[in-house]
Amino acid sequence: MSAKDRRPGEPVWAVTAPAAPRTPSLQGRIDTAVAVIGGGILGLSTALALARNGIDTIVLEAGNVGAGASGASGGQVIPGLRFDPADLARVWGAAVGQRAWRFGMDTAEAAFALIRTEGLDCDARQAGWIQAADTETGLAEARRRVALCANAGQDAVLLDRDAIVAATGSAAYVGGWLHRGGGTVNPLALTRALARAALSAGARVHTNSPAVSLARVGGGWAISTPSGHVGAASVLLATNALTGALCPDLARAILPVWSFQIATVPLPERHRARVLASGACVSDTRRVLRYFRTDRDGRLVVGGKGTASPPRRASQFALQHETLRRLYPELADVPVTHRWGGQVAILPGRLPSAHQPAPGLWATIGCNGKGVAWCLAFGARMAEAIAGADPGALPIPLTPVAPIPFHGLRRLYTGAAGAWLRLRDRLDRPIGRTALPS
Numbered sequence: 028m029s030a031k032d033r034r035p036g037e038p039v040w041a042v043t044a045p046a047a048p049r050t051p052s053l054q055g056r057i058d059t060a061v062a063v064i065g066g067g068i069l070g071l072s073t074a075l076a077l078a079r080n081g082i083d084t085i086v087l088e089a090g091n092v093g094a095g096a097s098g099a100s101g102g103q104v105i106p107g108l109r110f111d112p113a114d115l116a117r118v119w120g121a122a123v124g125q126r127a128w129r130f131g132m133d134t135a136e137a138a139f140a141l142i143r144t145e146g147l148d149c150d151a152r153q154a155g156w157i158q159a160a161d162t163e164t165g166l167a168e169a170r171r172r173v174a175l176c177a178n179a180g181q182d183a184v185l186l187d188r189d190a191i192v193a194a195t196g197s198a199a200y201v202g203g204w205l206h207r208g209g210g211t212v213n214p215l216a217l218t219r220a221l222a223r224a225a226l227s228a229g230a231r232v233h234t235n236s237p238a239v240s241l242a243r244v245g246g247g248w249a250i251s252t253p254s255g256h257v258g259a260a261s262v263l264l265a266t267n268a269l270t271g272a273l274c275p276d277l278a279r280a281i282l283p284v285w286s287f288q289i290a291t292v293p294l295p296e297r298h299r300a301r302v303l304a305s306g307a308c309v310s311d312t313r314r315v316l317r318y319f320r321t322d323r324d325g326r327l328v329v330g331g332k333g334t335a336s337p338p339r340r341a342s343q344f345a346l347q348h349e350t351l352r353r354l355y356p357e358l359a360d361v362p363v364t365h366r367w368g369g370q371v372a373i374l375p376g377r378l379p380s381a382h383q384p385a386p387g388l389w390a391t392i393g394c395n396g397k398g399v400a401w402c403l404a405f406g407a408r409m410a411e412a413i414a415g416a417d418p419g420a421l422p423i424p425l426t427p428v429a430p431i432p433f434h435g436l437r438r439l440y441t442g443a444a445g446a447w448l449r450l451r452d453r454l455d456r457p458i459g460r461t462a463l464p465s
């Protein structure tokens with residue numbers, strides 16, 4: 028079978044990531060202070076912080092660590108939330124809005140600091156994150172973001188056309204902005220490294236151990252897996268878009284949306300001096316965005332909106348192939364070896380949320396497409412709250428879980444929302460002749 032026809036599946040990250048630590052499935056009954064359900068970046072970074080503080084912690088993961096979005100993501104370490112401080116102030120009030128914005132902008136720095144302190148082996152490269160623009164709207168957004176960053180002492184600069192062409196090697200954009208705190212990781216390697224660090228800090232990690240029931244018993248919580256039971260004083264649900272029947276209200280609070288990626292073979296030397304030579308990663312300012320980066324071996328990885336269902340055929344990746352050709356026409360014939368997808372948890376307000384639905388039960392969800400930096404940084408703060416710190420000090424407020432009405436119609440919602448966002452992208456005034464396909 029040719030690479031072109033290969034069935035979509037495994038993320039390219041598995042090619043270069045160190046092996047996952049050996050972790051058993053849960054057998055029998057154990058008690059712990061904190062049970063974290065979900066072995067992605069959020070669950071594992073919280074477990075790591077808890078264990079480093081001497082708190083007895085176990086992680087239950089339904090599959091292997093990184094089985095969810097964390098192991099499949101683009102690995103772009105992106106600072107910030109989707110919105111500006113004024114927007115956040117409208118949602119959370121001025122003080123919390125400002126605090127959340129500030130925390131968000133510092134997440135990439137915090138993520139790389141944690142990677143260094145813990146020695147997480149994940150091909151981390153802090154070469155910056157670029158938000159690229161090909162429309163007037165996008166450029167205006169870039170200017171606004173750089174001004175906000177300048178006021179807050181963030182290391183960000185505006186990129187004109189020459190600068191963005193030099194940084195990306197692509198003529199597709201007319202400008203954008205660069206945040207030097209951002210960068211890239213191998214996200215599967217990062218998630219596995221977090222699991223190793225949590226284990227060495229004393230946490231217990233059980234894989235292939237899906238939590239199938241969760242109930243309040245006495246003053247604590249009882250969790251069952253197919254072959255074991257956990258008694259815990261506190262529980263963190265870090266199950267993201269895969270929450271499912273374990274906590275139906277939380278599952279109904281998000282819209283799971285597929286995002287797909289493709290990866291080429293390592294680019295021939297003649298292209299490497301030009302294609303993303305700066306080492307920065309890129310996502311664009313479109314509402315239905317595209318994102319791209321290179322990996323440590325020079326593979327080009329391009330992502331964007333997926334179809335409504337899990338990827339099964341190479342033809343479902345038409346948007347990603349089209350984007351690759353438009354970004355780098357000279358790479359049109361470079362073989363694509365990997366195609367895969369993952370589910371992003373989108374909340375209607377497009378902001379992450381944190382909840383304490385019952386005493387000792389915590390949940391945080393909905394980092395949208397920016398969860399790598401956010402989850403790495405937020406885990407430590409969640410750990411403090413679980414350990415007894417004032418939850419009012421969390422970077423975002425605790426809010427009630429808000430199931431979306433008629434969630435069964437979610438495909439309709441996401442389809443309609445996608446069409447609306449695509450239309451708005453199309454109405455933005457393109458500059459020059461190189462606007463990306465809608």
Ligand SMILES: Cc1cc2nc3c(=O)[nH]c(=O)nc-3n(C[C@H](O)[C@H](O)[C@H](O)COP(=O)(O)OP(=O)(O)OC[C@H]3O[C@@H](n4cnc5c(N)ncnc54)[C@H](O)[C@@H]3O)c2cc1C
Pocket residue numbers: 064065066067068069070087088089090091092093094095096097098099100101102103104105236237238239265266267268269270271273286287288318330368369370371394395396397398399400401402
């Ligand atoms: C294709 C794609 C590309 C992305 N690209 C980027 C990017 O470049 N940069 C960025 O910042 N963000 C990106 N994101 C978003 C980012 O990956 C997520 O926000 C982040 O990884 C969420 O981490 P998490 O730990 O909350 O969730 P997940 O990684 O999804 O982990 C949840 C875990 O819970 C487990 N689980 C679920 N139910 C149970 C149960 N009952 N019992 C036990 N375990 C259970 C699942 O198996 C899963 O491993 C991308 C997402 C996708 C899908």
